[in-house]
Amino acid sequence: MKFPILFSGLAVAAFSVNAQLNIQLTTQSENPSIRKEGGVLEVQKTVINNGAADASVKVYSHVVFPDGKTYVDAIPTELYLAPGESYADANMLLNVPASFPRGSYSYHYSVYNQDNSQILSDSVTFEKKSRIIDVDVSHSIACGTDMTGTLCWKLTDGTQYMPTPEPLFDIKDIAINHKSGCAIVGQEVKCWTNRHSRYRIDSYWKSLPTAVTFTDPQKIFVAHTSENYCAIDSGEIVCWSSGKWNPGAVNTAPPRYSELRNPSDIEVGRSAACIRHDDGIDCWGAKSLPLVSDVPTFTNPTHLVVGLNYACAKGDEGVKCWGQAPAADINAPELLPHTELRFGYPGVNSYDERGMSGWSTRPAQIGPYEMQELVNPIDIDFDYGYVCALDDTGIVCGGRNNAAATVPARFKY
Numbered sequence: 001m002k003f004p005i006l007f008s009g010l011a012v013a014a015f016s017v018n019a020q021l022n023i024q025l026t027t028q029s030e031n032p033s034i035r036k037e038g039g040v041l042e043v044q045k046t047v048i049n050n051g052a053a054d055a056s057v058k059v060y061s062h063v064v065f066p067d068g069k070t071y072v073d074a075i076p077t078e079l080y081l082a083p084g085e086s087y088a089d090a091n092m093l094l095n096v097p098a099s100f101p102r103g104s105y106s107y108h109y110s111v112y113n114q115d116n117s118q119i120l121s122d123s124v125t126f127e128k129k130s131r132i133i134d135v136d137v138s139h140s141i142a143c144g145t146d147m148t149g150t151l152c153w154k155l156t157d158g159t160q161y162m163p164t165p166e167p168l169f170d171i172k173d174i175a176i177n178h179k180s181g182c183a184i185v186g187q188e189v190k191c192w193t194n195r196h197s198r199y200r201i202d203s204y205w206k207s208l209p210t211a212v213t214f215t216d217p218q219k220i221f222v223a224h225t226s227e228n229y230c231a232i233d234s235g236e237i238v239c240w241s242s243g244k245w246n247p248g249a250v251n252t253a254p255p256r257y258s259e260l261r262n263p264s265d266i267e268v269g270r271s272a273a274c275i276r277h278d279d280g281i282d283c284w285g286a287k288s289l290p291l292v293s294d295v296p297t298f299t300n301p302t303h304l305v306v307g308l309n310y311a312c313a314k315g316d317e318g319v320k321c322w323g324q325a326p327a328a329d330i331n332a333p334e335l336l337p338h339t340e341l342r343f344g345y346p347g348v349n350s351y352d353e354r355g356m357s358g359w360s361t362r363p364a365q366i367g368p369y370e371m372q373e374l375v376n377p378i379d380i381d382f383d384y385g386y387v388c389a390l391d392d393t394g395i396v397c398g399g400r401n402n403a404a405a406t407v408p409a410r411f412k413y
Helices: none
Strands: 007-016 019-027 038-042 044-049 055-064 070-072 077-081 086-088 093-097 103-113 119-128 132-138 141-146 149-154 171-176 180-185 188-196 201-206 217-222 228-233 236-241 266-268 272-277 280-285 303-306 310-315 318-323 340-343 348-352 355-358 365-367 379-383 386-391 394-399
Touching (some): 044 055, 044 077, 077 086, 132 394, 180 217, 217 266, 228 266, 266 303, 272 310
Parallel strands (some): 132 379
Antiparallel strands (some): 019 044, 038 093, 055 077, 141 149, 272 280, 310 318, 340 348, 348 355, 355 365, 386 394
């Protein structure tokens, strides 16, 4: 099948007084890119002898990685070109495996003159996408994470920033809000904090409390508006914070994660954390604010969210909220089986195909938000009238303002 040639490069050199060679590389698009799963870059490579004498040359190619390292994809081929003769390299396909990291690459094709040792080269560039593993929304900030690190952006105007002081590679799991974050990298948990000013966002590494250690961290969770964290480590739940809620300062110890039947993710709030499982709901938290730990009875719980000083869940008994005011007076909408719940601004939010609903002491109202149709979504997060999801096309955002247009190209497959 023939495709139109949209982009080409041309290199010309006189190898001797009687021999002049041209190299031409062509690709099928001006800015070629390879999907995260890997793929094939088709490059048409042509060498022409425009001189008056025979040319004895070797042709070869190599790929330059985003970090500057070189990958040789083929051994040199020896050629003899008569005057006016051209050579079209039959090896037009460059295989780019999924293991190649994300970033900008250059593919180089060179001709070496065996008589005078001169080298002529031409190149084309292409982009390699990376597998996206997470998307988070906190207030008006969204963050995406792929295998080469995390990038955040403002959903209001698209301003981008890196939340970590240095890039983190090969992240296993991440928990992040607009103030701070922690990530599991190998067997380590690395945490940071962000300071927002009018013109800049500064990032600093943050040490874990001395009593917090890990042997095999698997998943990590963060509160929406504070630096409270819980992680799953070797079948146990470990929690810590930047304030009063530290190991030894809790009124109820967390359950053993390995003993729970079908446990959910951990929901972390400002003063407590909860987890849902087949036998009910368990909560634990700061001694100074014990009310969230006094969990009502739930049979077959299906939904759970933890706020500042209260929590809400749904079971066979319906939706119940408990903890400090205004928990008892919160009006929840009807929850569908796949309705997602988040605590954010200004309180508890829910999202499904009907739109986003903010819970309060007034009747809950569900309002539609502009959002393109998702293709096999695997992750979704929302807050403050914004929603972002990860599906087969990459990260998709919608909601207030022009959030859809702010997603960086890095997070589009």
